[in-house]
Amino acid sequence: MKQRTEKLYQRVASAITEGIVQGRYRVGTRLPGERELAEDFSVSRPTVREAMIALEIGGLVEARHGSGLYVIASPTDVANPAELDVGAFELIEARILFEGEAAAVAATVIDDETLAILDGTLEDMASALPDSPEAMDADRRFHLSIAEATGNTVISTVVEMLWNLREQSPLSVHMFAEARREGIHPRVDEHRLIVEALRARDSAQARKTMRDHLRRVVDDMLAATEVEVLERARSEIESQRGKVTQRLTA
Template structure:
């Protein structure tokens, strides 16, 4: 099945297809879903899209990722029970990578010294331990680059893409689990973007922005992969503690 063409959200189409497979008994309760690589081949989509679909199914309580074993069906469902989970974090970040790469390239030719000074201040603010404040500086950094283009539509689009991450239940689920890239990575990656803008280099600015957001996608993939492992470990430890209490 090739899902590369047609409208709609790709991850949601995969969720619907898996729900249909569960409903018709192809994947009965207790069975293991095909490996991620097999699903990417079947649906002809990327790993992030498959990962997003699996997280959506986990949020519905229909599947569970088990350490070293794969993803297992916990409950049966029907397509009619499918609820729209909205746009996912991978989808938003990929859209940001495409848009903000070009925005940075335009900004490199238009940005003035006052705007560069603001970006330097914001970069310094990203280094603080208060993650909420650092995140706010990060958001402002990206919007300030958009403002350097002087295009109100671009400014609105970049702002909306950023804030969309927390209006979407699916995106919020992934991003809360992921946390931030970490102060060191955040500083280094945004520092490269700033250096390219200071050099007035559209090519370097585009590359630095795209690399930063591609790194974020990789980070989300790593985190969603390890989240199931951490949950399994915590549940195992809880069961062991319960067993120990009963054995006393």
């Protein structure tokens, strides 16, 4: 049986892990920055970001205020950080491809009943608390309804599989959870633009609005994972501030 191809972020995480083993990246030293690593491994910065998060989850590195990511453990001390499956950026890239085309196809065949279902789903999304399970469920139902509207079972199966990966892959789950924690939630207005394009039976516009929406999800994820590092820095600052205040008032 042919082995599954190693994902790009796993390749980067594995290479850095090997570098730690070989002494290239020693415990206590700072890792190169995202841009440098992206150039070294000939990958995008989002791929590097996924690899860094995988290494953090695996307990090999940690963020330090104003300085970057540092190696804190050797691979023999922790579980393999590369076995975290699909990351959010890789997943969204696939969604841009498949869901963009699904929206374009759906625009040519969608019926009024499905449009009414999408309108109702938008209402559910708008009325739910942004970080609630109801809001997440409405988001999923919205996208799956569009895939089903194509009338092509292969398309709808692929889109559903991508959503299942989002909810089952440990790395993806971690990244989306961080995004929600930082206040990033489904944008109802962007989803409404997609429905308007579908209602107009405008295939090109449906493709564009779906892709634009998912590209903004990428931007949100980049911001959220960067905020994750900054949040740790703020926590350290607050901790130090509290210690100083305690000494001054003692």
